Amino acid sequence: MTNQPAKTNWKYLEPSPNSWRKQLYLKGTRIKASVIYSDMIVNEMSEADALYNWDFPLEAIHEIIEYCQTHQELLQSEALEERRRLEAKGVIIS
Structure with a gap:
């Protein structure tokens, strides 16, 4: 399998x-692509x-x-950063 360059031009994403x-x-929204994707996975859509x-x-x-x-690595690193920021504000995440 060959490594292909990551796609950079997206019609529906920005x-x-x-x-x-x-x-x-x-x-045109404030909806992260990862929110839709994770909703599909979690709810088996x-x-x-x-x-x-x-x-x-x-x-x-x-x-x-x-x-x-x-872009799994990016999404995972941002989820960890978001958790860190919330915990820094005193939000308890279990």
């Missing part, structure tokens, strides 16, 4: 200029379920899945 996060958000639940185009759902699957 960075948030007002966030410390580097992960991408669904264009098919693509059809996600379409119904989130009301986004199928192409957007495909793009979210591709992005999250190819």
